[in-house]
Amino acid sequence: MKKEIKLMKGNEAIAEAAVRAGCDGYFGYPITPQTEVIETLMELRPWETTGMVVVQSESETASINMVYGAAACGHKAMTTSSSPGISLMGEGLSYIAGAELPCVVVNVQRGGPGLGTIQPSQADYFQATKAGGHGDFNMLVLAPNSVQEMYDFVGLGFELAFKYLNPVMILSDGVIGQMMEKVVVGDAVPRLTDEEIVEKYGDWALTGKKNRKRNVVTSLELEPLRQEKVNHKLQAKYQRMREEEVRYETIQCEDADYVMVAYGASARMSAKVVEMAREDGYKVGLLRPITLFPFPTEVLREMRDRVKGFLSVEMSAGQMKEDIQLAVGCDAVVENYGRYGGVVHTPGEIYEGLKEKLISKFE
Amino acid sequence: MAEVEKIKENLVYAKNRLLTNEVMHYCPGCSHGTIHKLIAEVIDEMGMEDKAVGISPVGCGVLAYNYIDCDWAESAHGRACAVATGIKRMAPDKMVFTYQGDGDLAAIGTGETIHACNRGENITIIYINNAIYGMTGGQMSPTTLVGQRTATTPQGRDVNLHGYPFKISEMAAMLDGTCYVTRQAVNSPANVRKAKKALRKAFEKPMKGQGLALIEFVSTCNSGWKMSPVAANQWMEENMFPEYPLGDLKERE
Known part of the structure; x- marks a missing residue:
């Protein structure tokens, strides 16, 4: 089969890849230098084709919590932002990691600290790899160096997010987000139905409690000994990532x-x-x-x-x-x-x- | 006649089957228990237990998922309406509701709440307004009454320092995205019956795609208010109801 090749900006590639990867919901807030992601999605109108939902939220705080809700339904949910916006998402990322939900978050980094500048930067490395929010947790962090990888890592990100039930961050930068390159576009992956989600990923998601006990998605465990066990489980997962996912x-x-x-x-x-x-x-x-x-x-x-x-x-x-x-x-x-x-x-x-x-x- | 059948024959009231057997952590006399009961009854009577998805807040209601038998997500403080938006947009067939106190909804979550209302998300907000932060031990909330003594207003709420009681339901009623905004209480059998009818409407209208429904329950926090349950109920009637009058604020198709 002949490969489909497109000329795209890195940010446009993220949007195109989201639709083709069978993403169910995108929730985002405009911030330079990544605003083309939501603009491209609104142009593509995926709700008319794949049924993918695109929501412009009132803040990055809301975006990441919408992602939390969508991911809690077992769906492929994602958001994109740039450095100051990612700082606002720290709370939500911690809850997502604590509740063991899958999602993809893209950071097209710009210069900081503070409002900084809209120009490219790579100064959010610590934030992405060590301190995405409060508590002992890690995100799996992918670093694309081309528009092709911006495209490819969305699908890969979802694969890894669901494999580990963990947030995956694509840590990009303003250069990769804004530059144009040709991209080999992959075949579209269809969105999953509720039944397929249960079959593929287990029945932890909020699909309605028909024929099963109620599901609760939470990061709360008030008993410290039990909360320690939750942490042990998370750490074992991060260790498995260290052993199996180094690229x-x-x-x-x-x-x-x-x-x-x-x-x-x-x-x-x-x-x-x-x-x-x-x-x-x-x-x-x-x-x-x-x-x-x-x-x-x-x-x-x-x-x-x-x-x-x-x-x-x-x-x-x-x-x-x-x-x-x-x-x-x-x-x-x-x-x-x-x-x-x-x-x-x-x-x-x-x-x-x-x-x-x-x-x-x-x- | 067997003992069980004898009991059944004389049964005039039973705990709704959607209320679990977990021991509730709420203080005796607090309004949460009665409101939980109403939610369970309405979901059951609507036949929606397989479609209902609740979002519990941070605050006393945080463990609501232990007590009502449907799917639940626990939310970050104040973010319940954003979480509900994510769930409802993914699963429009689900009956999605948040359960939030005045600290969660009207302080830290004001932004998420107002914008969910304004977008007209087809969700139900169940808002418990007891004018205090109950879980952290009785501090001032945005809805604390003027002059009300709390752990952070030991001399009483002073408007020069803390501003005025926040009427977020009136704000929500102004927004085009809301279809039903009502203020209820569960202080008397008559009001419990009224509140149940309102709650059913607040669940039904968003499911018809009419927009967001917000039901505020003016409630007691006898522990936080440092009163007996009976005195708290009376104090609510005398002081809270004039500030937060009961009744429908808005209804549209």
Whole structure:
């Protein structure tokens, strides 16, 4: 069969993918630089084709709680936002994780803190991987570096969200959200009926208590010993993610003296830096984490004895750097390079940073 | 005649079958128990137990899902109407209702409440207004009366410091998305009967696609008010009813 190829913005790809992935409900609030997602959905009018519901809510707080309700029905629910909006969703994300509900949340990151700027950033790494809200919980975090991956990770996100009954975050940035690329569009997946949901995912969802005991979706357990058990169960799930869901890509790491670690837009630019450095005779490689939680800790650990040093490249003051350092140990050389606060570094700047912060230490 | 049959023969009243056998955590004398009973009876009489989905709040009603036998979601504080929106939009055939107190609905959840009303979501809001935060131990809520003593207004609610009692039902009635807004109480047998009729209407109208229905119950919190149940009922009649008059505020097809 001939593949369907479309030219799309990253944000448009998210919208297109949601409809094609059989998403049942999208709930969102406008915020730059991701507003094209809801605009595209309103143009596509999926309620007339697949029956997918699209709601413009009054706030990101409402969006994430609408997602909570839709997910509690066993349906594929999602929302998208950018950094300040994601902060507002912290409460809801914690409840969703606590109640073990599946959903996909997209963060097209912009510069902060505070209102910051509408320009691209990668400064929400800590928030996405460690502190999405209160309590001990983790989201599974996917980091697309192309419009194709923006598209692909919506379907993958739902698959993982339902596999683990856990929120999945697609951590993107303003560069990937706004840039246009061609996308190979996948086949449409039909939406599931209530009966199919029960058959596929079990009968925990709020489908009406016909022929069964009532279902309750809650994150409340007042008895501390029982709440501790709930936490043990959650931690076991996160451990299973660490063992089964690590995804990454390596570029010329086999013989590398220096390994850059970068995700999203920074990974695109760092791939170019590998080429520039190799031309100059430096053995440089790139590790691109595709999942940020779980983090590719093992692959970094394997590299540490044959690599002189690591450079974390991120549009932040150095957040992922801490996970790299944790993976390779505090005696290994881990440096950080990045422009931030809405400034996007160029491959040339990264290369200079690589030479100054890492290579110059050894050569 | 067997003992059970003897009992059945003389049976004039029974707990509705949709009220579970869980021991309620509500304080004796509080209005929650009576309102739960009415909800169970109305859902049962409508034959909607397989379609009903409740959303419990944060506050004393948080464990409502333990007492009424239908599907439930427990919501974050104040977000019940957003959760209800998500459920109803996914499953329009379900009879979706929130159960919220004045702190949950009229303080932290004002935004979610007003916008659900304004969008005309086909859901039912059951709003328990006892003018106090019961669960956290009796602090001032937006609906606390002027001069009313609470844990955070030990000298009485002062309008210069805290503003005025918040009449959110009157606000909801102004919005085009609501089809039915009514204020009821369960302080007397006559009012219980009236409230039950109103509750049934509040469940039925959204199911006909007419918009959002809000039923406010002016209620007692004898523990929070530091009164006996009888004195609390009397205090409610003398002080709450003049501020929050009972009756329908709005009805449209």
